[in-house]
Structure formats: C-alpha cells, structure tokens
Amino acid sequence: MPDAKKIKNSILGQDLTEKECKTLAQAVKTHKVAKGDILFDAGSQDDTLYILVSGKLEVLKMLTADTSLSIDILKEGSMTGELSFLDGNPHSMRLIAKKDSEVLMLTRKEFEEMIEKHPHLTFNVMRSILRYSHKLQRKMNAKYLEMHRMIQNQYTAQY
Numbered sequence: 001m002p003d004a005k006k007i008k009n010s011i012l013g014q015d016l017t018e019k020e021c022k023t024l025a026q027a028v029k030t031h032k033v034a035k036g037d038i039l040f041d042a043g044s045q046d047d048t049l050y051i052l053v054s055g056k057l058e059v060l061k062m063l064t065a066d067t068s069l070s071i072d073i074l075k076e077g078s079m080t081g082e083l084s085f086l087d088g089n090p091h092s093m094r095l096i097a098k099k100d101s102e103v104l105m106l107t108r109k110e111f112e113e114m115i116e117k118h119p120h121l122t123f124n125v126m127r128s129i130l131r132y133s134h135k136l137q138r139k140m141n142a143k144y145l146e147m148h149r150m151i152q153n154q155y156t157a158q159y
Contacts, residue, residue: 004021004024006025008021010051011051011078012051012079012106020120024106024114027107027111028110029105030102031102033055033101033102033103035101036096037096039080039095039096039101039103041062042091044091045089046091046107047085047088047108047109048105048108049079049105049111050095051077051078051104052103053101055097056097056098056101057074057080057096057101058072058095058097059074059080059095060093062093062094073098079128079132080095082132088108111125
C-alpha cells in the first residue's frame with residue numbers, strides 16, 4: 001500500500017485531507033515500470049487510473065506494429081488512463097517508460113466501492129480528474145492553434 005504522503009503530493013491529493021489520503025491509500029497500489037517496459041498498450045483495457053510519481057513515460061500512437069509516433073512525454077505528477085478509467089473503453093495509445101518509473105494505480109472497482117462511504121473523497125478525486133482533463137484540452141488547443149498559424153503563414157507566404 002502506498003503511503004498517504006505520495007497521494008497528498010500527487011494531483012489526486014490536491015483537495016483531500018490527510019485522513020482522506022490515508023483512506024485512498026488503502027485502495028491505491030504502487031507499480032514500478034522499468035525503462036523500456038510498456039505500462040499499457042493501445043487497445044488494452046484495464047479500467048485503471050495511473051498517476052506518475054517518478055520517472056518519465058512516453059505516449060505513442062502506434063501506426064503499425066513496428067512504427068509509432070511520439071505524442072508526448074509525461075513527467076512526474078502526470079495522470080494517464082483517465083478516459084478508460086471513466087468510460088471503460090480501451091486505451092488509444094501505448095505508454096512506455098523512458099526511464100525507471102513509479103505509478104500509483106486506482107482501479108474503477110476500488111474507486112466505486114468508496115462512493116457511498118466516502119462521497120467527499122470521491123467527488124474530489126473526480127474533480128482532480130476533470131481539472132487535469134481541462135489542462136490537457138487547453139494544451140492540445142494551444143498546439144492546434146500553433147500548427148494552424150504555421151500552416152496559414154506558409155500558405156499566405158506562397159500566394
């Protein structure tokens with residue numbers, strides 16, 4: 001069982017009390033991922049929310065079995081697997097450890113068991129997931145706008 005301090009220092013612990021962090025620590029597992037190992041693959045389904053405690057994970061879009069496109073590098077404090085955790089759909093990307101890493105894992109089953117006994121805790125965990133999702137959306141929008149400006153500038157320079 002991970003200690004409550006790791007949870008408190010993570011994105012999930014932002015709005016939680018110490019007592020709530022200790023409660024959540026009973027449901028969360030720690031998993032070590034060696035450099036080069038796959039945390040999860042595109043198409044796999046595990047209903048697990050992952051919080052990167054240490055290390056780096058690379059997000060890859062698999063184009064073929066041997067060819068991939070690097071989408072992002074996740075650093076300490078990042079969250080991943082949130083969509084599969086919430087909706088139960090398979091993962092759309094592969095995550096591979098760029099260096100030895102440690103993640104906290106919360107399964108949907110463990111989380112759902114806390115809803116009735118700890119509604120404030122579960123509300124705040126969901127709020128953390130939503131806050132992180134908004135952060136990702138803003139990041140993607142900024143990248144899209146940057147790409148759009150670049151294409152528009154190239155087009156207008158030609159004509």
